Amino acid sequence: GENVEQHPSTLSVQEGDSAVIKCTYSDSASNYFPWYKQELGKRPQLIIDIRSNVGEKKDQRIAVTLNKTAKHFSLHITETQPEDSAVYFCAASIVVRGDDKIIFGKGTRLHILP
Amino acid sequence: KAGVTQTPRYLIKTRGQQVTLSCSPISGHRSVSWYQQTPGQGLQFLFEYFSETQRNKGNFPGRFSGRQFSNSRSEMNVSTLELGDSALYLCASSLLAGPNYGYTFGSGTRLTVV
Numbered sequence: 001g002e003n004v005e006q007h008p009s010t011l012s013v014q015e016g017d018s019a020v021i022k023c024t025y026s027d028s029a030s031n032y033f034p035w036y037k038q039e040l041g042k043r044p045q046l047i048i049d050i051r052s053n054v055g056e057k058k059d060q061r062i063a064v065t066l067n068k069t070a071k072h073f074s075l076h077i078t079e080t081q082p083e084d085s086a087v088y089f090c091a092a093s094i095v096v097r098g099d100d101k102i103i104f105g106k107g108t109r110l111h112i113l114p
Numbered sequence: 115k116a117g118v119t120q121t122p123r124y125l126i127k128t129r130g131q132q133v134t135l136s137c138s139p140i141s142g143h144r145s146v147s148w149y150q151q152t153p154g155q156g157l158q159f160l161f162e163y164f165s166e167t168q169r170n171k172g173n174f175p176g177r178f179s180g181r182q183f184s185n186s187r188s189e190m191n192v193s194t195l196e197l198g199d200s201a202l203y204l205c206a207s208s209l210l211a212g213p214n215y216g217y218t219f220g221s222g223t224r225l226t227v228v
Contacts (some may be wrong), residue, residue, distance in 0.1 A: 028179035032214040043204065044157070046216040089157060099170035102147075102213040106156040 003025075004092050006105025014113050019080055024072040032093040033066060034102070039086045048075070070084045073099035077110075078092050085112045091107075116141065118207045118220035126226045133220040135223045139186050139207030145169075147217065148180060148189040151202040160203075163188050164211035195227045 003026045011078035013019045025033075050057045050064045050073065057064050061080075066073040073092075078085055090105040118129050119138040119147055127133050148160040159172035163182035192216045202224050206217035 034216055036217075036219075043219040043221050044217075045219070049216055051214075100213050101159050101162065101170055101172070102217075103159065104149075104157040 002094060002096055002103055004090060004103045006090050006108055008108060009106065010109045010111070012111040012113055013080055015080055015082065017080055018062075019075075019077045019084070019110055021075045021088055021090065021110070022072060023074070023092070023105050024070075025092040025094075025103075026071065027092070027094040027096075028071065030092040033064070034091050035064060035075050036089045036091065036104075037086045038107075058087065060084075067102060070107045073109055080112050082112050082114070085110060115136055118218050120203075120205055120206060120223050121222035122223060123145050123221065124224045124226075125228060127195050129144050129195055129197060129227055131195050132191065133195060133225060135190045135192075135203055135205075135225075137190070137205035137207075137220055139188070140218055143205075143207040143218075144186050145208040145211045145215075146182060146186065147206045147208070148188070149204045150174075151180065151222070152160045152200075157204070160190065162211070169211055192225075197227050200225060200227045 005024045031052035036044040037047045038044040048064050050066050061078045063076045087107045087109050089107045091102045121136045145164045147162040150158045161171040162169045166182045177193045182188045202222045204219045204222045208215045
């Protein structure tokens with residue numbers, strides 16, 4: 001099916017704490033999982049991605065983990081800062097009736113509290 | 115190098131009219147995908163063009179169409195506009211076709227139908 005579920009829809013964390021956003025997908029053939037950050041009034045920007053042959057990937061304070069068996073992947077942000085406040089979208093590649101495309105989750109609005 | 119350029123940035127149209135949106139991808143990128151972004155539905159895939167051919171499309175009515183030119187610039191057309199077509203339309207540029215490569219998004223065209 002064409003479905004990427006993302007939770008939570010809203011997340012508030014204290015500055016300096018960690019934030020975790022979780023996504024599940026339905027297509028067992030999905031093999032590419034990007035994450036995008038969209039600040040208010042700006043374009044979505046790719047912040048990290050992971051492929052199905054890798055279980056975890058890190059880039060400074062950001063990490064993504066993938067559990068292919070359970071069909072879920074997560075974004076972890078450590079030592080959160082005010083500039084991390086944004087909407088985060090997970091996505092997964094899928095193939096539907098021969099068409100391959102990226103399907104996005106509905107987004108998580110992350111608030112970093114001072 | 116220049117990013118993804120979308121024009122115009124804002125549009126106000128009346129129900130029943132038609133509209134054409136333009137997207138110029140990053141130089142050298144041959145894939146252009148279009149997305150509709152609304153607060154309730156997130157990012158919904160419209161279609162992808164690669165080498166002047168539509169590779170795949172999402173679940174939108176035939177009123178939504180597009181094309182790509184030999185210089186990779188793409189246009190999206192919406193005919194017989196409805197109030198529900200009000201949204202931010204984003205185009206995304208990628209070096210190669212398909213969903214397994216990260217996108218660079220444009221700033222979008224904000225369409226308001228009155």
